[in-house]
Amino acid sequence: MIKDITIGQYYPGNTVIHKLDPRIKIIITFLFIIALFFIDKFLPYLFVLGFIIMVISMSKIPVKYILKGLKPLLPIIIITFLLNLFMTRGQVVFEIGPLDVTIEGLNKASFMAFRLIFLIVGTSLLTLTTSPISLTDGIEKLLNPFKKIGVPAHELAMMMTIALRFIPTLLEEAEKIMKAQMARGADFESGNVLNRAKSLVPLLVPLFISAFRRADELAMAMEARCYRGGENRTRMKQLILNTRDFIAMSIMLILFVIILLYRYL
Amino acid sequence: MSIVIKNLTHIYNPKSPFETKALDNINLEIDKGEFIGLIGHTGSGKSTFIQHLNGLLKPTSGKIFINGLDITSKDVSLKEIRQKVGLVFQYAEYQLFEETVAKDIAFGPKNLGLSEEEIEKRVKESMEMVGLNYEVLKDRSPFELSGGQKRRVAIAGILAMKPEILILDEPTAGLDPKGRDEILGQIKRLHEKYKITIILVSHSMEDIAKLVDRLIVMYRGKIVMNGTPREIFSKSEELERLGLGIPQITYFMKALKKKWVNIRDDVITVDEAKEEILRAIRGNNYD
Numbered sequence: 007m008i009k010d011i012t013i014g015q016y017y018p019g020n021t022v023i024h025k026l027d028p029r030i031k032i033i034i035t036f037l038f039i040i041a042l043f044f045i046d047k048f049l050p051y052l053f054v055l056g057f058i059i060m061v062i063s064m065s066k067i068p069v070k071y072i073l074k075g076l077k078p079l080l081p082i083i084i085i086t087f088l089l090n091l092f093m094t095r096g097q098v099v100f101e102i103g104p105l106d107v108t109i110e111g112l113n114k115a116s117f118m119a120f121r122l123i124f125l126i127v128g129t130s131l132l133t134l135t136t137s138p139i140s141l142t143d144g145i146e147k148l149l150n151p152f153k154k155i156g157v158p159a160h161e162l163a164m165m166m167t168i169a170l171r172f173i174p175t176l177l178e179e180a181e182k183i184m185k186a187q188m189a190r191g192a193d194f195e196s197g198n199v200l201n202r203a204k205s206l207v208p209l210l211v212p213l214f215i216s217a218f219r220r221a222d223e224l225a226m227a228m229e230a231r232c233y234r235g236g237e238n239r240t241r242m243k244q245l246i247l248n249t250r251d252f253i254a255m256s257i258m259l260i261l262f263v264i265i266l267l268y269r270y271l
Numbered sequence: 272m273s274i275v276i277k278n279l280t281h282i283y284n285p286k287s288p289f290e291t292k293a294l295d296n297i298n299l300e301i302d303k304g305e306f307i308g309l310i311g312h313t314g315s316g317k318s319t320f321i322q323h324l325n326g327l328l329k330p331t332s333g334k335i336f337i338n339g340l341d342i343t344s345k346d347v348s349l350k351e352i353r354q355k356v357g358l359v360f361q362y363a364e365y366q367l368f369e370e371t372v373a374k375d376i377a378f379g380p381k382n383l384g385l386s387e388e389e390i391e392k393r394v395k396e397s398m399e400m401v402g403l404n405y406e407v408l409k410d411r412s413p414f415e416l417s418g419g420q421k422r423r424v425a426i427a428g429i430l431a432m433k434p435e436i437l438i439l440d441e442p443t444a445g446l447d448p449k450g451r452d453e454i455l456g457q458i459k460r461l462h463e464k465y466k467i468t469i470i471l472v473s474h475s476m477e478d479i480a481k482l483v484d485r486l487i488v489m490y491r492g493k494i495v496m497n498g499t500p501r502e503i504f505s506k507s508e509e510l511e512r513l514g515l516g517i518p519q520i521t522y523f524m525k526a527l528k529k530k531w532v533n534i535r536d537d538v539i540t541v542d543e544a545k546e547e548i549l550r551a552i553r554g555n556n557y558d
Contacts, residue, residue, distance in 0.1 A: 182360070182365075185322065185327050186360045188353070189327065189359075190432065191383055207368065215414070216365055
C-alpha cells in the first residue's frame with residue numbers, strides 16, 4: 007500500500023528538467039502554486055495545462071505514473087467537487103432529492119477540481135524530477151540568507167536528508183519485526199480497530215528502540231568523521247546556475263505574468 | 272516423516288521488472304528429531320526458505336507438509352503452524368518489547384490462548400531450557416540484560432510455544448565467544464533432551480561441524496548439496512566455489528596430510544583432530 011504512493015517519489019532520469027538547478031525548481035514550483043491561486047477564469051487554465059504538458063513531456067515521466075500519484079488524493083478531489091457542486095447558490099439546473107445543482111455550482115466545482123489537480127501534479131513534478139539529496143541541497147541554499155536571523159538552514163537540510171534516507175530502512179525493519187512477532191502468533195490483520203491498535207504495540211516498541219539506536223550510531227559515526235554542522239563546509243557538488251535555469255525561470259515568469267494579466271485586465 | 276517439501280518455488284515481485292527467483296524447485300525431506308544445518312552465502316535463499324516453513328511466506332508454487340498437514344493450503348490455521356514450527360529470527364533480541372522478561376516470553380503462549388497457569392508454567396520451563404534463572408530475571412526489563420541474555424530471552428519466547436520444530440537463523444551472530452558457546456550448548460541440549468527437530472542456519476562452519484547430523488547447502492535458490500557434514504566438508508573446492516568454506520581444523524588437517532601421509536584429513540572438529548593426531552603419532556613414529 008505504501009508503495010503505491012508516488013507523490014514525492016523520485017523518478018530517475020537524465021532530462022533537462024532533471025538537470026535543472028534544484029533552487030530554480032523550488033522557486034518555479036512556488037511561483038506555480040501562487041499563480042494557480044490568482045486564476046479566476048477557465049481560460050488561463052489552458053496556459054497552465056500547456057505548461058504542465060510541456061514539463062511532463064520534457065521530463066519523460068510516464069503519464070500513467072503521474073496519474074497513479076493522483077489516485078490516493080482522489081477522495082479529496084471528489085469531496086471538494088461535490089461540496090462546491092451542491093453548496094453554491096444560483097440558477098438551478100436540476101435537483102437530486104433535496105440537493106440543487108446550479109450552473110454556478112458546476113462552474114465552481116470543476117474550477118476547484120482543476121485547481122487541486124494542477125496543484126498536485128505541479129508539486130509532484132518537483133519531487134519526481136529532483137532527487138531528495140539535491141532537493142535538500144536546494145532548500146539549504148535558499149534558506150541561507152535567513153541564517154542571519156537564526157534559521158539553522160544547514161541543520162534543517164541535514165535532518166531532512168537523514169529522514170528521507172531512513173524511510174526505506176525503517177520500512178524494512180518494520181516488516182522484519184512484524185514477521186518476528188507473527189512467528190510468535192501475533193495477529194496484525196483481524197479484530198476491531200481497538201484490538202488492531204493494541205496489536206501494534208509489539209511492533210512499535212521495538213521499532214522505536216531500533217530507530218533510537220540507529221540515530222545514536224549514526225551520530226557517533228558522523229562525529230567520528232569530524233562532522234560539525236555547516237560552518238565552512240564545502241560541498242562536492244556545487245550548485246551553479248546555467249543558461250537552462252534562466253530559460254526555465256523566464257518561461258515561468260511569462261506564465262505568471264499572463265495569469266496576472268488575465269486576472270486584472 | 273516430519274517435514275516434506277515438494278517442488279517449492281518462490282518468486283519475489285512476479286511479473287515486474289524486479290522479478291527475482293529466490294527459491295527454485297526445492298525438494299527436501301526432514302525426519303522427526305533430526306538436527307539439520309543450513310548453509311549458503313548471503314542471498315542464497317536460506318531466509319526465504321525458512322520463512323516458508325511456518326507460513327510467513329507463501330510459495331509461488333509447490334507444497335510443504337508438516338506432519339502430513341499441507342501448510343500451503345488456504346484453509347490451514349496459521350497459528351497452529353506457527354506453534355508447531357518455532358522460528359527464531361536473526362538478531363531475535365530486536366523483537367523484545369514487554370516491560371519484563373516473563374511478560375515478553377508469555378507473548379507467544381498468550382497469543383495461543385492458553386490459561387494463566389499454563390502460561391506461567393511454560394515461561395518457567397522455557398527460561399530453564401535456555402539457562403536463565405526464572406526467579407532472578409522474571410521481573411527484570413529485557414532491555415537491561417546483556418546481549419547473550421537478551422537473545423536467550425527471545426529464544427525462550429519461541430520455546431514457550433512448545434514447537435516440535437525449531438528453526439534458528441544465525442542464533443550466535445554478533446555474540447561474544449562466551450554467549451555463543453552458551454547458546455550453542457543449550458541448543459544441543461534441547462535437541463538431545465527434548466528431541467526437538469532443529470534447523471540451524473549458520474555461517475560458522477565450526478559450529479555446524481560440531482552440532483548437526485545433516486548439512487544442506489543452498490546456492491542461488493537451489494539445494495546443491497545434502498549430506499553429513501563429513502561428506503560435504505570433504506568437498507572443499509566445491510564449497511569454496513559456492514562462496515563457503517570448511518572448518519579451520521579441516522584446512523589444518525589437509526595441510527598436515529601434505530607432510531604426513533598417514534593422517535586422515537576428513538576430520539571436522541578439534542576433538543577429532545586431537546584423537547587423529549595422537550593415533551598417528553602412536554601408530555607409527557613419523558615416517
